[in-house]
Amino acid sequence: MSTAPLPTHLGDALRQVMRGVAATVTLVTTEQDGVWYGMTATSFTSLSLDPPSVLVAVNRDASLHDPLLRRGAFAINVLREGAAEAAMSRLFGNRAVSTEERFRHGRWRCHPSGLPILEDAQAWLICRLLERLEVGTHTLVVGRVEDVSPLAAGVAPLVYVDGTYRRLAG
Numbered sequence: 001m002s003t004a005p006l007p008t009h010l011g012d013a014l015r016q017v018m019r020g021v022a023a024t025v026t027l028v029t030t031e032q033d034g035v036w037y038g039m040t041a042t043s044f045t046s047l048s049l050d051p052p053s054v055l056v057a058v059n060r061d062a063s064l065h066d067p068l069l070r071r072g073a074f075a076i077n078v079l080r081e082g083a084a085e086a087a088m089s090r091l092f093g094n095r096a097v098s099t100e101e102r103f104r105h106g107r108w109r110c111h112p113s114g115l116p117i118l119e120d121a122q123a124w125l126i127c128r129l130l131e132r133l134e135v136g137t138h139t140l141v142v143g144r145v146e147d148v149s150p151l152a153a154g155v156a157p158l159v160y161v162d163g164t165y166r167r168l169a170g
């Protein structure tokens with residue numbers, strides 16, 4: 001893999017293109033030695049139904065990175081649209097906010113696996129670490145899905161695009 005520095009114009013252009021790619025906002029969470037960790041992630045995507053698997057890219061600098069790999073398990077909490085959820089996304093995506101403070105917002109509970117799940121999420125998934133791949137600043141984390149939340153009525157995810165939080169029209 002090339003480690004050559006990215007030309008400025010390409011970096012700027014890529015950033016601009018990615019601003020226009022709408023993404024559902026999730027909170028990735030894990031637990032290690034009784035401590036909860038969590039961060040905002042829009043890189044979450046489904047991977048396969050066989051095995052049931054999902055993918056998320058986690059910055060190696062993120063406080064959740066090492067605990068997630070050591071624990072070998074994580075949860076994905078898909079946020080609903082709403083002002084409280086947008087505020088949570090900002091908190092869980094802000095390096096200046098402590099892990100403890102992040103979990104003071106929203107109704108969190110402990111799943112039988114020990115992982116933190118958000119009661120009011122549109123959906124949550126419990127995943128066991130299946131594969132990992134280091135790419136530049138990030139680790140691609142592949143999780144095997146071991147449990148999913150009960151089906152919620154309607155679909156109204158929190159969407160992040162062009163640097164702002166939106167709701168799906170319609």
Ligand SMILES: Cc1cc2nc3c(=O)[nH]c(=O)nc-3n(C[C@H](O)[C@H](O)[C@H](O)COP(=O)(O)O)c2cc1C
Pocket residue numbers: 025038039040041042043044057058059061062063064089090092093094095096160
């Ligand atoms: C909308 C949004 C989406 C984000 N998506 C990702 C992501 O997919 N992967 C990632 O590593 N960081 C992502 N981040 C950045 C992390 O949430 C942020 O750097 C977080 O503060 C890192 O955790 P730490 O402060 O606990 O170290 C995103 C932030 C925001 C606001």
